[in-house]
Amino acid sequence: MDINKLLHNMTIEEKAGQLMQLAPFFFIRDLEIEVAGNVSDIGITQKKIFQSGSVLGIRNAKEMIDVQKRYLSQSRLQIPLIFMADIIHGYETIFPVPIAISSSWNPELAYQMARVSALEASSAGIHVTFSPMADLSRDPRWGRVVEGFGEDAYLSSSFVKQMVLGYQNDGIEKPGNVASCVKHFAAYGAVEAGRDYNTVDVSRLFLHQYHLTGYKAAIDAGAKMIMTAFNTVDGIPSTVNSYLLKDVLRDQWKFEGVTISDYDSLHQIVDHGCAENDKEAALLGIEAGLDIEMASSCYVNYLKELINENKVDVKRVDKAVLRILELKKELGLFENPFKGADILLEEQLVHSKEHLAIAKKAADECSVLLKNDHVLPLKEGVRVALIGPHAQSRSTNGSWSWHGKSELNSTLEESLIKQDIIPVITLSVERDDQISKEDKEILKTCDVAIIAIGEDAYESGEARSKTDLSIPRKQSSLVQLVKSLGLKSVVLLYSGRPLMLDSVLQTDALMYVWFLGSQANESISETLSGKINPSGKLTMSFPRNVGQIPIYYNYYTTGRPKEEHVQNEYVSYYLDVPNSPLFPFGYGLSYSSFDYHDLHISSDEITPEEKLSISIEVTNKSNVAGYETVQLYIRDYVSKIVRPIKELKGFKKVWFDGNTSQVIKFNLQLEDLMIIDAFGNEFFEYGKFSVMVGPNSENVISKDFRLIKESKQ
Numbered sequence: 167m168d169i170n171k172l173l174h175n176m177t178i179e180e181k182a183g184q185l186m187q188l189a190p191f192f193f194i195r196d197l198e199i200e201v202a203g204n205v206s207d208i209g210i211t212q213k214k215i216f217q218s219g220s221v222l223g224i225r226n227a228k229e230m231i232d233v234q235k236r237y238l239s240q241s242r243l244q245i246p247l248i249f250m251a252d253i254i255h256g257y258e259t260i261f262p263v264p265i266a267i268s269s270s271w272n273p274e275l276a277y278q279m280a281r282v283s284a285l286e287a288s289s290a291g292i293h294v295t296f297s298p299m300a301d302l303s304r305d306p307r308w309g310r311v312v313e314g315f316g317e318d319a320y321l322s323s324s325f326v327k328q329m330v331l332g333y334q335n336d337g338i339e340k341p342g343n344v345a346s347c348v349k350h351f352a353a354y355g356a357v358e359a360g361r362d363y364n365t366v367d368v369s370r371l372f373l374h375q376y377h378l379t380g381y382k383a384a385i386d387a388g389a390k391m392i393m394t395a396f397n398t399v400d401g402i403p404s405t406v407n408s409y410l411l412k413d414v415l416r417d418q419w420k421f422e423g424v425t426i427s428d429y430d431s432l433h434q435i436v437d438h439g440c441a442e443n444d445k446e447a448a449l450l451g452i453e454a455g456l457d458i459e460m461a462s463s464c465y466v467n468y469l470k471e472l473i474n475e476n477k478v479d480v481k482r483v484d485k486a487v488l489r490i491l492e493l494k495k496e497l498g499l500f501e502n503p504f505k506g507a508d509i510l511l512e513e514q515l516v517h518s519k520e521h522l523a524i525a526k527k528a529a530d531e532c533s534v535l536l537k538n539d540h541v542l543p544l545k546e547g548v549r550v551a552l553i554g555p556h557a558q559s560r561s562t563n564g565s566w567s568w569h570g571k572s573e574l575n576s577t578l579e580e581s582l583i584k585q586d587i588i589p590v591i592t593l594s595v596e597r598d599d600q601i602s603k604e605d606k607e608i609l610k611t612c613d614v615a616i617i618a619i620g621e622d623a624y625e626s627g628e629a630r631s632k633t634d635l636s637i638p639r640k641q642s643s644l645v646q647l648v649k650s651l652g653l654k655s656v657v658l659l660y661s662g663r664p665l666m667l668d669s670v671l672q673t674d675a676l677m678y679v680w681f682l683g684s685q686a687n688e689s690i691s692e693t694l695s696g697k698i699n700p701s702g703k704l705t706m707s708f709p710r711n712v713g714q715i716p717i718y719y720n721y722y723t724t725g726r727p728k729e730e731h732v733q734n735e736y737v738s739y740y741l742d743v744p745n746s747p748l749f750p751f752g753y754g755l756s757y758s759s760f761d762y763h764d765l766h767i768s769s770d771e772i773t774p775e776e777k778l779s780i781s782i783e784v785t786n787k788s789n790v791a792g793y794e795t796v797q798l799y800i801r802d803y804v805s806k807i808v809r810p811i812k813e814l815k816g817f818k819k820v821w822f823d824g825n826t827s828q829v830i831k832f833n834l835q836l837e838d839l840m841i842i843d844a845f846g847n848e849f850f851e852y853g854k855f856s857v858m859v860g861p862n863s864e865n866v867i868s869k870d871f872r873l874i875k876e877s878k879q
């Protein structure tokens with residue numbers, strides 16, 4: 167297909183149509199009725215609908231085929247639609263939510279999750295997924311932390327990269343692969359006060375140093391599309407922000423793929439107060455380099471007028487259209503407009519045993535054990551009570567799992583029974599005062615209570631911001647009750663974000679189980695029984711209280727740092743709580759117990775050409791085999807641009823048999839010591855650095871070295 171020739175034959179209306187994305191119902195429902203309702207809301211005619219370029223969200227292969235057929239039956243140029251959808255952590259086989267997957271510290275799992283998602287979604291005729299979300303999350307009030315990979319740019323980028331590679335695999339033209347659209351460009355995770363869609367005001371330095379890293383990682387991995395964010399950056403909505411869309415994306419990063427707005431976000435720049443009306447929004451969007459507008463109609467309604475008035479150069483529109491046609495061509499849609507959609511294959515693949523097994527293995531690495539006073543794993547024969555709203559719930563898929571069928575998931579009770587852990591009593595209650603006297607008597611006869619509490623599956627996610635992050639609905643009263651009855655307790659916390667855990671810390675064991683997807687409760691039960699040794703570690707710092715937010719491990723020292731055990735009022739600290747989080751980034755226990763010792767570095771001086779080799783011995787002092795994630799941090803002590811007190815530069819998740827030691831090795835090179843400035847330029851400075859290795863960001867062993875101009879020898 168010669169797309170330049172095709173472009174040449176297109177009318178302005180047809181070109182503008184390619185830049186519009188609509189939901190499937192526009193094409194298949196009774197348009198007479200729709201035109202009176204939804205369709206008329208965005209002011210487009212049936213003719214314009216059948217000139218649009220892509221579709222958002224599709225239920226299955228059959229619907230895709232219906233929509234494409236209907237569309238092509240009315241399309242003059244026979245340019246097929248592309249089908250895009252949000253496949254975030256699985257299509258129907260649901261994997262752990264992204265924040266949970268990142269807690270595995272095993273990016274390979276993200277790759278597998280993306281592979282399974284691509285296989286299932288492509289069989290339904292989906293060509294592009296709106297994933298991964300590369301927004302850095304430092305504020306758990308923001309509900310969308312659930313969709314991201316945590317607070318650290320390096321770790322998050324490792325996951326983002328594997329997601330893109332997993333989706334696109336050996337090429338988007340091949341069957342079973344989908345194109346990746348990274349989102350939400352840019353800095354959506356930095357919304358003020360954690361309120362979704364709110365203003366973002368970050369310095370250019372933090373933008374480049376932290377927030378842009380993930381999107382860049384996706385693009386470097388080959389992501390074909392990028393979605394703009396709802397928020398402003400430097401006072402300009404991201405959707406029409408030419409610094410982001412041109413200077414950074416096209417000029418610095420050389421991105422050649424397609425840009426798309428978020429849902430209705432081109433039109434919403436009118437609400438931002440950045441354009442007076444849709445016509446102005448269209449002008450700003452096309453000028454800034456926005457290709458597709460999702461779910462609004464500014465381009466389709468006004469581009470022609472703007473071109474006729476010489477306000478928009480048609481060449482700009484042509485460029486955007488060409489990028490979209492190029493993507494269609496690369497996907498092979500001109501040869502086969504129904505690419506992927508296969509009702510039979512869909513039935514075989516979706517939620518298949520094989521896929522569920524992969525999701526289960528992923529879930530096994532994502533729970534984070536935060537406390538364990540010798541209760542877990544549960545000893546054989548203990549009398550167990552099961553309490554809490556998640557005891558008999560199947561709702562373990564978590565946000566953005568719209569194809570997932572939670573009714574097919576097991577409850578915790580059912581999964582425990584499969585592990586031969588048969589609860590003496592199960593109480594699906596939220597609070598202590600919902601438990602009767604008689605049931606309390608039964609509870610007293612038990613040894614351990616498993617208390618399954620936390621958020622509902624849809625309490626985190628888009629538009630799910632909160633100011634109160636305490637355990638919801640007085641559920642922590644269950645922990646107090648159990649303690650007063652003299653039982654041991656194990657709290658399982660289902661959640662999509664860090665919650666304040668102070669009210670449940672008196673429990674004997676605490677495991678953060680997020681929303682682990684289709685196989686959540688199987689995995690949790692096997693972990694409780696000891697079949698699985700937990701290995702997750704936090705990827706967001708857990709604050710002591712909401713007042714500490716934003717809290718993250720890689721902060722600046724400040725001019726008045728708080729030194730431990732030094733009494734000085736005029737330093738950077740709080741009167742009421744320590745500066746440190748309750749649980750730090752990188753923290754997580756297992757049933758094994760690891761000791762770090764003998765940190766060696768190859769030299770105490772290196773030149774820019776040299777590598778620094780680092781080794782540390784890690785010993786599993788227990789007889790329980792398990793994984794340990796060894797983390798490497800650095801600190802650059804002196805720089806023109808102040809550096810954080812720690813920066814993650816490497817990690818290795820290693821399997822240890824019981825009572826064994828291994829020497830874990832890392833290398834550092836110049837690229838790990840680079841500094842980024844407020845313009846996105848990288849440079850380095852000579853001087854003193856520190857290497858730190860440990861099981862989490864707080865507990866590290868360190869050694870200093872210097873980056874010098876010339877080697878002494």
Ligand code: BGC
Binds near residue numbers: 222296428628
């Ligand atoms: C979300 C995006 C999503 C889009 C399409 C928006 O509301 O912010 O993440 O991809 O909807 O469903």
